[in-house]
Amino acid sequence: MQQLPSSISTRLHYQHKSLIELIDGLSDTQVRQHSNTGQWNILENIVHITLFQNVIAERLQQILTTAEPQLSRYVVEADPAFHEKCRLTTSEIIKELLGARKSLTLFVERIPNEQLSLSGLHPEYGEMTIVQWLNFFLLYEAKLLFEIFKLASKVKMTQNLSMAE
Template sequence: MQPASAIDIQSAVSLLTKTPQLLETLLADLPGGLFDWKPKPDRWSISEVLAHLAALEQVYGERVRRILAEDSPPLAKYDLEGAKARGEYSRGSAGENLAHFTRTRRSALAMLTHLPAPAGARTAIHSELGTITLAHLLHEWASHDLGHLRQIAELYRAYAFYPNSGPFMKYSNPQP
């Protein structure tokens, strides 16, 4: 693992900047029924993924603000299971959740785009992980985006294309 001072935060910020447009492009031509389709009862639909992304935008944004404003602030582990149990990811339509995500991301980007490189070395104390840096958090945020972009793409693939690929189904195994 690189020391925090050597981690390039701009690569993470660059990906975070691109995610809203990547989502809009990917979602533009989806069949209507796909937004609420689940491959299995315990898996998320695209609408739920978008609700999760919107909720996490607020969490990541608040963490960045605290790391920048405070010296080594304590950060609690995100309660994913609690959010699911409270039905937080079942609220709103895909369009509403995407719009909320995009608005919140724009606000975060206004804060992130002018960060000086040394800001990446600022620290926080995560309740489960211990000491983390802003650079670590930004790279996790970008990784989180990519993971859910992949998840949405796999849902699209499994719903709209895989069932109609005939004998080529032998060569692929979507994992939404």
């Protein structure tokens, strides 16, 4: 019988909270600032993390209730909620992210150990157990948090240069 690894449980509880430190001191305008590379801004990345938490919860529910479900790739830009959520303030979307994470964590903690080995088919990575889906989600979230780190660093560096002039 598989158990939820402590590395997954710990990251599920705490990884997302690094976001607060990453954007500390930035205004809503700065969080929405686009670079000239055409990348997403900080807020869009936060919205993506928020929505993806809900998608993972839905996928886990499908795995728990359907025999070997085939799960399609999630394309956040095609999600109507993405554009709607991008209109929220930074504090509103962070509040939503924290609430969604609390719900996801509670949901995951209630999954019986004997069901953690149930699986669903990812279109690119193949058959993955619930534990693997959680690891996939947390690794992807870490990638988005790193993007936010890089974007916030550039904004802060620009801000410091302007203040020095």
